[in-house]
Amino acid sequence: MTAPFLAPLLLVLQTRGPMDSATVTRVLNELRTSDSTVCALAGEALTNYGGFWGHSFGQPGLAMPQPMPTPMPMPGGGGGGGGGGVHFAMHGRSRDVDPAVLRAFRAVIRDDNRCIRNIAARVLGNHHDSGTYDLFLGLLRDARADLRETGALGLGELEDSRAISPLSDALSRDDSPAVRMTAAWALGEIEEKVSIEPLSRALNDRAPEVRRTAAWALGEIDDARAVRPLSTALDDQAVEVRLTAVWALGEIEDASAVPVLAPAAKDRDPRVRQQAAWALGEIESAQGISTLETLVRDPVADVRKTAIWALGEIEDGGAVPALATALKDSDPDVRALSAWALGEIENGAAVEPLLVALKDSDEDVRATAAWALGEIESPRAFDGLTAAQRDEVGSVRRAATWALRQIDDNDDHHNVRVRVRPRVKVKP
Helix, strand or coil: CCHHHHHHHHHHHHCCCCCCHHHHHHHHHHHHCCCHHHHHHHHHHHHHHCCCCCCCCCCCCCCCCCCCCCCCCCCCCCCCCCCCCCCCCCCCCCCCCCHHHHHHHHCCCCCCCHHHHHHHHHHHHCCCCCCHHHHHHHHHCCCCHHHHHHHHHHHHHHCCHHHHHHHHHHHHHCCCHHHHHHHHHHHHHHCCHHHHHHHHHHCCCCCHHHHHHHHHHHHHHCCHHHHHHHHHHCCCCCHHHHHHHHHHHHHHCCHHHHHHHCHHHHCCCHHHHHHHHHHHHHHCCHHHHHHHHHHCCCCCHHHHHHHHHHHHHHCCHHHHHHHHHHCCCCCHHHHHHHHHHHHHHCCHHHHHHHHHHCCCCCHHHHHHHHHHHHHHCCHHHHHHHHHHCCCCCHHHHHHHHHHHHHHCCCCCCCCCCCCCCCCCCCCC
16 A cells, blocks of 8 residues: 555544444555555554544554653743653543444454554554453453454553453563563553552563563553662663663652662763653752752763753752853853753842853843843842843843843733743653
8 A cells, every 4th residue: 555545544534534334444454455654654543533642553562751841931921841741642532433333443353464453452442342351351361472462452542450460460471572561551551550560570571672661651650669660770781771760760750769860860871861860850859959960060961951951940049059050061052041940949049150141142041041030039130130131132131121120029021031942852
């Protein structure tokens, strides 16, 4: 199958027109003989139509969120910052589907084509059709490993707590890494705390893809009891496992993970160090400041920026000295982000270094420093901000004017806006 077939299919699905069983059967027959990439793209469209929105169809075993903290301070509109991310949601499970359409998908659930089976599992799992749980449970116990994988996928889509025990057994005992990985993913989708123990054991699985998925699932369950087992994964030989374990600790957001993350901040891979900084920012404990101070001096700029973002999220005056030093960084994005973090902390000790930053060669640094001084509201900044009102750049002048009004306790003028340009991205 080529683009001439795929394009009209995607158009039909985008318009959410009615789909009957004959159309489903025709599409699935076409996909059965198609290129695997084309089948995966069409499968995403089909499963979205069926109500599924979320993880990559090409790798159904793991939906790995990509945290992307993006601090955006805006005077007149409140502070900025946040540990945003890629969020996985459902496009509603309540959409009515013709029972004949569901029967068409059920008819291919044991198909020899993995792509076809997984499309059917996702559609059926998201509509909770009568008997679907027993169907998937039977697949999970099948002699064929490929069908067991599809059964685990379907049980994860159902998110039925009855599946925890059989999925845990599959995670512990199945010979197929694909089945074990999908079982771990399914337990993460169900998000029941009883799954912490089997998932913790899976962190020692011989297959790295299983260990990584188990770490992801523990992050999804979001319970402090997972901190200790995840700490062991920080020494994993596979960098993807270490990245995911650090991400999970950030998702759990428990202060007990702060000392656990210290070794990750020294990891040989800069991606792990950056992820550790992000996790400490998510936890928002002042205990993490000393580790982040080290990362502020990291040779990799992205690591330094993420550490500075994290210090801004923690909002503790103990970070001011490190951030004041970062205002002299060779990278203007790092300097601007440091000014933002000092504005978030709102500690008077930052006034003097921010006054120096008002004369920075980079206009974004100067504007953000003015905004930060307005957040701190110290009269000591009056003269420096008054001089900044004569800056050659309009954004700096406007930020300085807003800051002076803040210090004078006048009404906030909401038309004054300062934005930090660098966007801190953490991509495990």
